[in-house]
């Protein structure tokens with residue numbers, strides 16, 4: 001498929017600091033390689049009414065809409081939800097063009113399965129916005145990428161880059177995301193035990209940095225015995 005792809009990076013993090021943007025950027029470059037014109041927009045931008053209006057207009061002329069977002073509390077971040085609501089409302093009006101959608105959700109826990117509910121939300125949105133659902137990719141351990149370019153991470157992201165390459169080829173051909181891409185993206189970046197060990201060390205390092213090492217066991221919201 002030649003044509004246009006509009007990619008929304010759904011993190012509120014600063015430019016160049018988010019995993020969603022890393023994934024969106026890599027996929028965008030691959031889609032460009034397959035002859036698609038791609039535009040990447042970061043979701044904080046859509047808070048400005050003029051930017052939102054321009055985005056909606058661009059979406060009407062796009063063959064493909066890609067959302068790359070982080071997982072927040074088993075769902076999508078507020079800024080993304082708000083953007084999707086605006087898009088659905090816009091497309092419920094007149095003059096909308098047909099299009100297709102892919103969603104990529106990355107989460108902090110090592111298991112990609114945490115992204116299932118958010119991907120189901122994206123799919124429900126696609127139906128509401130009259131976009132043909134091409135599929136969803138879930139990635140665990142997203143913090144290990146942390147906004148860096150996937151090309152620079154070599155071995156760590158070999159399955160992620162392969163998944164995005166397969167996805168770009170399929171989408172550019174007007175096909176759904178291949179199951180192999182879903183499976184590759186869901187593979188843990190590192191062994192879960194290694195992930196937990198590294199996470200434990202960084203938890204302690206952060207506590208030291210914030211002078212909270214002796215409070216790691218604190219349970220400030222636990223009701224006291226009288227309230228139980």
Ligand SMILES: Cc1cc2nc3c(=O)[nH]c(=O)nc-3n(C[C@H](O)[C@H](O)[C@H](O)COP(=O)(O)O)c2cc1C
Nearest residue numbers: 011018019020070071072073074107108109142143
């Ligand atoms: C408010 C908030 C809620 C989060 N909730 C979850 C969650 O429910 N499950 C999970 O695995 N990660 C959760 N995370 C971790 C993010 O999904 C993870 O750090 C992700 O890699 C951030 O992507 P980004 O760099 O594109 O923003 C949460 C992060 C924040 C800030």
